[in-house]
Amino acid sequence: AKSAGRNALRFFDTAMQTAVVERARLESDLRQALENQEFRLYYQSQVNAQGVVVGVEALLRWEHPVRGMVSPAEFIPLAEENNLISPIGAWVLETACRQLALWARSSATEGLSIAVNVSPHQFRQACFVDEILDILAHTGANPRRLKLEVTESLFMAEGDTVRARMEALRSEGICFSLDDFGTGYSSLAYLKRLPLDQLKIDQSFVRDVLDDPIDEAIVRTVIALAQSLELEVIAEGVETQAHCQWLYEHGCMAYQGYLFSRPVPVGALVVERQAACMR
Ligand code: C2E
Ligand code: CA
Ligand code: CA
Ligand code: CA
Numbered sequence: 001a002k003s004a005g006r007n008a009l010r011f012f013d014t015a016m017q018t019a020v021v022e023r024a025r026l027e028s029d030l031r032q033a034l035e036n037q038e039f040r041l042y043y044q045s046q047v048n049a050q051g052v053v054v055g056v057e058a059l060l061r062w063e064h065p066v067r068g069m070v071s072p073a074e075f076i077p078l079a080e081e082n083n084l085i086s087p088i089g090a091w092v093l094e095t096a097c098r099q100l101a102l103w104a105r106s107s108a109t110e111g112l113s114i115a116v117n118v119s120p121h122q123f124r125q126a127c128f129v130d131e132i133l134d135i136l137a138h139t140g141a142n143p144r145r146l147k148l149e150v151t152e153s154l155f156m157a158e159g160d161t162v163r164a165r166m167e168a169l170r171s172e173g174i175c176f177s178l179d180d181f182g183t184g185y186s187s188l189a190y191l192k193r194l195p196l197d198q199l200k201i202d203q204s205f206v207r208d209v210l211d212d213p214i215d216e217a218i219v220r221t222v223i224a225l226a227q228s229l230e231l232e233v234i235a236e237g238v239e240t241q242a243h244c245q246w247l248y249e250h251g252c253m254a255y256q257g258y259l260f261s262r263p264v265p266v267g268a269l270v271v272e273r274q275a276a277c278m279r
Helices: 002-033 072-081 085-103 128-139 160-170 189-193 203-207 213-228 241-249
Strands: 039-048 053-064 068-070 113-117 146-151 175-181 198-201 232-235 254-256
Touching (some): 002 072, 053 072, 053 085, 085 113, 085 128, 085 146, 128 160, 160 175, 213 232
Parallel strands (some): 053 113, 113 146, 175 198, 198 232
Antiparallel strands (some): 039 053, 039 254, 053 068
């Protein structure tokens, strides 16, 4: 039994060592990824109740030369821990704003907005506001077409700095969406204090809205909350017609999900009106 235990321990050690080495490798690859131009920005459409594509969410992809596409769920946390999120986030903002400037040149796309995910680490950098203003200035993107998606964690233990920065950006025309709403350490108090424009209903609630009474109650409540605070509301993870129909009937008028489109490279994006999901 003793030797079996020792073997188990040795096995465990080896597995841990491999994981540590793997992680260190991924980290050093991530450091090179910007320079090697391995990041791609994918876009997923957001549609209104008439099926009109009103905007897109920009979703980051890492095309690793050996591993293939690495999920942002895997490398964003790594980037945050290694202070790489700011340069990566700046690249995302720059790329999205260049896209906005291109879209502004054609009537089919000029009205589209781009929602960009902003990590709390990135938002907390002192230079964040100036950086965005600089990007807007040199790309010529219309700030009214730029939306920043932030999460509840940004507002934890945060004084007036976050609010002041949001207000500075908002005075330029940029708007704010609260992503993954309801999944974090929610305090409804900040909803009153913060200059938000939109609540985004998390896909974990949308997924089971048709058969889980708890999820149904949560989604109804978020919609009602948005309405009474005069915020827009958008549902993510809308995969079926039935989900979309339910959301429409309960007062949610904007949708994002595989029903309409997966996140795709810009060339594959369909900006024409989507077959109406509402009857
Ligand atoms: P998120 O912001 O909540 O993005 C939504 C995720 O749901 C995306 O995963 C999207 O591809 C996926 N999704 C969209 N529609 C559906 C659907 O109908 N069904 C299902 N099951 N999933 C759907 P993705 O692209 O893997 O991104 C994961 C997360 O990585 C994002 O979650 C976001 O938190 C983060 N992320 C992505 N891009 C960026 C970025 O540029 N900056 C930062 N800071 N984070 C990013
Ligand atoms: Ca998001
Ligand atoms: Ca989300
Ligand atoms: Ca559930």
